[in-house]
Amino acid sequence: MSNLQITIGSQLVNLCSVLLLLTCFGIIAQRRLLACVDLFAIQSMFLAVMAALVAYLTDIHHIYVAAVLTIVIKVIILPRILKQVVRRLDVKRELALYVNIPTGLLICGALVILAFFITQPIVHLGFLLTRDSLAIALAIILIGFFIMVSRVKAITQVIGFLVMENGLFLGATAAAYGMPLIVELGIFFDVLVAGLIVGIYANQIQDTFSSVDTSHLKNLKE
Amino acid sequence: MEIHWPLLLLILTPFLIGLSGLLSRNRGTLDALQCGQAGILVVSVILVAEEVLTSGPLSGLFYLHTDALSVWFSLILGIVGATGTLYAVGYVGEQLDRGAISFKRFQRFFILFDSYLAMMLLAVNVDNLGIMWIAIEGSTLLAALLIGFERNKGALEAGWKFVILSSVGIALALFGTILVYYASENVMGVSEEALRWGVLHQVADQLNPEAMKLAFLFALLGYGTKAGIAPMHTWLPDAHGEAPTPVSAMLSANMLTMAIYAILRFKILTDQAIGPLYTGNLLVGFGLFSVAISAIFLLTQQDFKRLFAYSSIEHMGIALVGFGLGGVIGVFGGLWHLLNHALAKSAAFYGAGLVLLRHEHKIVDQVPGLLHGIPLAGVTFLIAGLALAGMPLFGLFISEVAIATDAFTRHPFIAYGFLLVLTLAFVTLLYQILRMVLGTPVEQKVLKLGQRCRSFATVAIAVNLGALTCIGLYVPPGLSDLLGTILALFGIPGK
Numbered sequence: 183m184s185n186l187q188i189t190i191g192s193q194l195v196n197l198c199s200v201l202l203l204l205t206c207f208g209i210i211a212q213r214r215l216l217a218c219v220d221l222f223a224i225q226s227m228f229l230a231v232m233a234a235l236v237a238y239l240t241d242i243h244h245i246y247v248a249a250v251l252t253i254v255i256k257v258i259i260l261p262r263i264l265k266q267v268v269r270r271l272d273v274k275r276e277l278a279l280y281v282n283i284p285t286g287l288l289i290c291g292a293l294v295i296l297a298f299f300i301t302q303p304i305v306h307l308g309f310l311l312t313r314d315s316l317a318i319a320l321a322i323i324l325i326g327f328f329i330m331v332s333r334v335k336a337i338t339q340v341i342g343f344l345v346m347e348n349g350l351f352l353g354a355t356a357a358a359y360g361m362p363l364i365v366e367l368g369i370f371f372d373v374l375v376a377g378l379i380v381g382i383y384a385n386q387i388q389d390t391f392s393s394v395d396t397s398h399l400k401n402l403k404e
Numbered sequence: 405m406e407i408h409w410p411l412l413l414l415i416l417t418p419f420l421i422g423l424s425g426l427l428s429r430n431r432g433t434l435d436a437l438q439c440g441q442a443g444i445l446v447v448s449v450i451l452v453a454e455e456v457l458t459s460g461p462l463s464g465l466f467y468l469h470t471d472a473l474s475v476w477f478s479l480i481l482g483i484v485g486a487t488g489t490l491y492a493v494g495y496v497g498e499q500l501d502r503g504a505i506s507f508k509r510f511q512r513f514f515i516l517f518d519s520y521l522a523m524m525l526l527a528v529n530v531d532n533l534g535i536m537w538i539a540i541e542g543s544t545l546l547a548a549l550l551i552g553f554e555r556n557k558g559a560l561e562a563g564w565k566f567v568i569l570s571s572v573g574i575a576l577a578l579f580g581t582i583l584v585y586y587a588s589e590n591v592m593g594v595s596e597e598a599l600r601w602g603v604l605h606q607v608a609d610q611l612n613p614e615a616m617k618l619a620f621l622f623a624l625l626g627y628g629t630k631a632g633i634a635p636m637h638t639w640l641p642d643a644h645g646e647a648p649t650p651v652s653a654m655l656s657a658n659m660l661t662m663a664i665y666a667i668l669r670f671k672i673l674t675d676q677a678i679g680p681l682y683t684g685n686l687l688v689g690f691g692l693f694s695v696a697i698s699a700i701f702l703l704t705q706q707d708f709k710r711l712f713a714y715s716s717i718e719h720m721g722i723a724l725v726g727f728g729l730g731g732v733i734g735v736f737g738g739l740w741h742l743l744n745h746a747l748a749k750s751a752a753f754y755g756a757g758l759v760l761l762r763h764e765h766k767i768v769d770q771v772p773g774l775l776h777g778i779p780l781a782g783v784t785f786l787i788a789g790l791a792l793a794g795m796p797l798f799g800l801f802i803s804e805v806a807i808a809t810d811a812f813t814r815h816p817f818i819a820y821g822f823l824l825v826l827t828l829a830f831v832t833l834l835y836q837i838l839r840m841v842l843g844t845p846v847e848q849k850v851l852k853l854g855q856r857c858r859s860f861a862t863v864a865i866a867v868n869l870g871a872l873t874c875i876g877l878y879v880p881p882g883l884s885d886l887l888g889t890i891l892a893l894f895g896i897p898g899k
Contacts, residue, residue, distance in 0.1 A: 303614040304614045307590045320579070357582055358582065362599060365537075368534070375542075379545055383563060399561040399564055402561055
């Protein structure tokens with residue numbers, strides 16, 4: 183790889199990572215559930231492009247497999263399942279939030295700074311091509327976590343979880359050019375099953391409580 | 405590569421028996437298969453232990469790898485898994501007899517339950533940290549389905565809380581694993597070997613200290629969530645309270661223990677990279693906090709399954725303090741504590757399940773006089789309760805004293821704090837247990853337990869309490885050899 187290629191390549195990889203981060207903010211700012219699902223699908227698309235880019239630039243072929251799986255599972259299958267759940271449950275919007283949108287955006291801004299702060303001492307260990315993405319990966323994980331705790335509807339909590347997974351995948355690709363293939367396959371399988379199980383739960387919660395507001399789930403506490 | 409049959413048998417048996425549940429159309433076959441599974445688990449885990457003791461670590465197909473530490477946890481998971489299987493046959497069978505669940509769901513329960521055991525056994529017997537993560541995540545997903553199995557409001561709420569919290573936890577743990585990979589690639593270059601624990605163990609002193617610090621922190625928070633360490637424990641009382649009782653027993657005795665195992669694997673690597681101070685402080689801190697939190701909540705519990713759940717948080721905390729102190733006695737105390745806790749706590753849950761089946765509620769105040777009402781559960785509560793409170797003659801007393809001693813010789817202040825919270829937990833747990841065991845029964849209308857359920861429960865409880873009492877009085881030479889080998893893994897020269 184020539185120097186020029188690395189420079190341009192790492193700029194493109196960074197661009198993809200930043201777009202991923204941007205879609206996170208989009209999800210935070212969005213109340214409509216279907217739009218949140220779409221934003222997640224777009225985010226996964228950027229992730230796949232980024233993975234394919236890294237695979238092309240480094241000539242590590244198994245990352246292509248991961249990119250294709252990302253498209254199949256996270257861009258096509260999971261959004262479809264989620265949209266079905268949203269339609270079946272007839273919930274369109276997230277009305278009550280634990281944290282309002284402007285505050286949420288500010289908190290996420292702070293999380294991004296925190297992520298850069300945490301990863302700063304170890305960034306120099308990484309590969310030239312992708313090392314700047316490590317901080318962004320951690321930021322996406324933290325924002326996914328924030329989505330899970332700040333939203334009421336079961337569906338958005340699932341989206342938060344999937345955003346965390348995207349952050350992890352970005353982290354693995356950025357930090358280590360992807361995990362070994364067998365590990366990556368296992369992770370994809372687990373994510374898919376997790377998505378299904380959460381879908382099952384959302385349905386059962388709807389049937390039993392007549393609502394997917396997880397704020398109804400508060401009988402068990404001290 | 406050699407094939408080690410006992411090891412393969414140990415992991416594959418529950419998988420295959422679980423799957424064969426799909427085919428068996430009648431109850432007799434299903435029961436027989438489960439009993440077979442219990443037998444095979446015990447025999448194969450003992451064979452694996454012997455092989456490792458005589459000829460060192462085993463490596464098999466597909467990243468399977470068993471060293472002394474794996475054997476220790478396999479013993480816990482295998483033996484308690486076996487009695488859990490037997491108990492489940494009785495307990496879920498009773499629900500089937502009462503018409504609370506259909507045969508189809510009875511069948512489904514065992515498919516999930518067996519695969520859950522298999523996933524946990526796989527997790528402690530693989531060399532690759534990535535595969536270990538996958539197995540632990542797999543067990544989480546199966547546990548989620550098992551917790552919500554009864555599909556009432558409580559079970560759904562508990563299951564949902566568990567899925568969400570442990571997904572977050574497991575995601576953080578994966579980030580920790582990625583960071584280890586990041587650090588090891590820096591030493592070894594891009595390779596498949598860079599996630600193998602055995603290989604990492606050899607180069608651990610060259611791994612970047614900053615990266616390993618972060619990796620351990622994420623792994624501790626992540627797997628710690630699964631281990632029910634305070635303040636990430638909030639899912640635990642709900643899940644233990646609402647899950648079908650055999651599942652509560654497995655959650656407490658096996659899953660928490662497995663999560664501690666994962667933390668230990670990361671701790672050993674991190675200690676080699678940066679010395680034991682950093683991980684030790686974190687473990688002792690979280691451990692003491694867990695014991696303190698649970699000691700307080702033990703007192704206010706109105707629900708006996710939640711009571712035992714808080715007691716699990718306490719015991720995981722105690723074990724963590726032991727591992728955090730990290731001396732010979734501390735590590736021994738931690739390991740010994742996990743083994744004894746698993747035996748005692750699963751027995752306590754088996755008893756709790758019988759009371760629940762008899763009274764159909766879990767309210768502590770309403771079930772006094774268990775010794776009269778249902779002696780099997782009463783005696784179980786009494787023995788397991790005394791053991792869990794840390795009375796002498798039981799292994800938990802020995803390990804608690806060992807950990808306190810280790811603390812005294814190293815950091816007296818930790819010892820004072822530890823003994824304070826321990827005393828509090830001792831008093832509160834014992835008070836609650838005695839309240840249920842003694843006195844006169846208040847409820848006249850109770851359901852009768854079927855003969856089948858009684859006999860299966862008796863066997864499961866007898867094996868657990870028998871083993872608990874035996875190792876309380878006398879440590880078999882095999883176990884002490886095993887402990888010596890594990891201490892060497894922790895970088896401590898043998899006894």
